[in-house]
Amino acid sequence: MKKAVLVIVGLVAIGLGGAWFSLDEDARAFLAKGQTDPNVLFWSIEERDAGFRVLDGFPVLAGAHTIAAGDERLELPKGDPLPLDIDVTDYMANQRSAALVIVHKGNVVLEEYGLDFTADAKWTSFSVAKSLTSTLVGAAIADGAIRSVDDPVTDYIVDLKGSAYDDVSVAQLLTMTSGVAWNEDYGDPNSDVAQFNNHQPEEGMDTTVSYMRSLPREAPSGEKWVYKTGETNLIGILVSEATGKSLADYLSEKIWAPFGMQQDATWLLNNAGNEISGCCIQAATRDMARFGLFMLGGGRVNGKAILPENWIAAATTKQAEIGTPGEGYGYQWWTYDDGAYAAQGIFGQGIFIDEARDLIIASNANWPSAVPTEQDAQRLEFYRAVQSAVDALNEDTEEQENTEAAA
Template sequence: MKRHLKRLLRALVVFAIILAGFGIWKREEIQRLWAVNSLFSAEKIVHNFSNMNAAFLTTEISRGAGPVSTLHQGSEMTLPADTEAWIAERSVTSLLVLKSGEIRHESYYLGTEPTDRRISWSVAKSYLSALFGVLLDEGAIESIDDPVTKYAPLLTGSAYDGATIRNVLNMSSGVTFDEDYLDYDSDINRMGREVALGGTLDQFTADLSETFVAPGEQWQYVSIDTHVIGMVIRGATGQSIATLLQDRIIAPLGLEQDLYYVTDGEGVAFVLGGLNIATRDYARFGLMIEQDGLYQGQQVVPADWIAASTAASAPTKPGKIGYGYQWWVPVGAEEGEFLARGVYGQYIYIDQARDVVIVSTAADRRFREKGVNQINIEMFRKLARIL
């Protein structure tokens, strides 16, 4: 009995040593997974959204060597009486309003500052759309009606086999993907853990095998569609998204700060939601888009791509919010009214007719409640229309 007990104790000691060694070897992965699992907790979410590089692998994107483009301060606007209540209710962390390229309001909340590089979430999709438009114009990609497998052969035999680039730009791929952020086992949360543990998103995407409808027949928001756009771009150019975005989009804008992408274990940018940028620099991008791709005398993105990508071309249901090529078009939108939107309350709202750009970042844990998105849009409309 004593001999058996000694053997058991020795085995436990060996197991403990192995476990400790594994913990040291995989310490960063374990720390990232722990951080991901508490990413949206009430007491940490605001801090986490300004410090995503503590939870994920990242790659820096240089702002470029050019001078900072000046955002002039205009006369301070008078905010509507209900703005303060909206800011508190929606856990807004920053609000910046541009009118004719001038700052008419800028404020920060919940301990955030102008230098914070806030996580974009799905606002990043609209950045990728702009980059895609540049590369299409350059001829790197022949047509948006090409099959995605032409540029991303890894997807041959996957759920994306048969989908066109237009389909994924429009979020009408027909691929089955559960995007419930509140379900631990949903596809979107499994994907998040894959990124945190250093997995590869290309393979994760290629492993998707189910569709619910033929490509192009029905709109359904499927974030992994945006990763496929990234795969197409990388396959067509042989370059990373970070390099292309820095050269084609970021450098001409004269940003104040460098930015960074969250990446997977192979250094592939998390294009569907992984950009981290300061509020004023989000505004510079929004201003370029609002000006039909023109910024300080340089045509950064083709004007015809801005028009096409921000039109409600996806097969959405009548009376519901519209969708273009990775841009949203609100219900009842006036001409030139559209927006980039990310979960938990990230927005770049654009009203071209009024020459207004509004950036709002937030840590709104109730963003999925019914009517919240429309409440936010109505606040942006109110701000735009009183200027």
């Protein structure tokens, strides 16, 4: 599995004063350990258990913007439990799962929590945020703020002019096929992903833009897929530049408030005060499931289309080969050849969406490491088991309806 580890959070364990008492018990316990390393890869499991639920409560680099919920809440009615041929308790223990919410035909058919996490608490999304960011590109096109995914990126981020991004379209940024050189190796302290957040930007320029404009080209645009966290951050800047709004405000305006999310979420910021669009939305797991419902509903809110026609189809089908049989990459969504697609983040965060089965699986976890092979493969097996359970349920329902019709 290809995931990005974003080294973006600077935590300070001393000098909090009165702010200490505004944080919950888990955060206080976390800070009491004296953790000051900004890289989550070097935290202990226990520190991550505490920290992942309260990242927006720490004195981060530049704080967090609130993604405001509205006055109305979209209810998630409880449905009949989905009969699964798998031990959910064992699965959650092996996943070190904080939350698992399965929605089928608009009803919650399974909802479980672990690691002392709850339905009303928030957990960081990591790269799940990438898929929400790409959806805002669609919203901006529908609003007329962005003309087309075929436009040059430099039409919207003028500071990229004169760089390797002169030949890159918005679509190529969305699909990570820019051809611009990038090293996403987190074991290499000199890699781009390890360096770009610490980059000292040119005066008046966003940190990400300043770093990315210095990168060379390694392949013709559109020909090579490489996972690049920095480019998702560029997408966020592009949306903000085009709309004149922060990502948090725009997400609240277009989806979070009108669709009926249960509570405010937050979005961490970089040192230039912009949302880190490749990472770090803190939200309730049920609200991530609601975002899945927004996608399943064709990107509509109260009957109004928020996204262009066919946007979801284009965004969630394979636009780029990633070298894994049966999988691909769309507009910041991981795709499966059976038609399902997913938003995924390190340490086990995810939203799995299967339109054909009217199915959503929202999950949060704290895996033993960022992308462990065992837990990653086990999660995909779980997705398949849930799909099989839905298929069996549909077959039973169809058989019962046929029997009743014949009686």
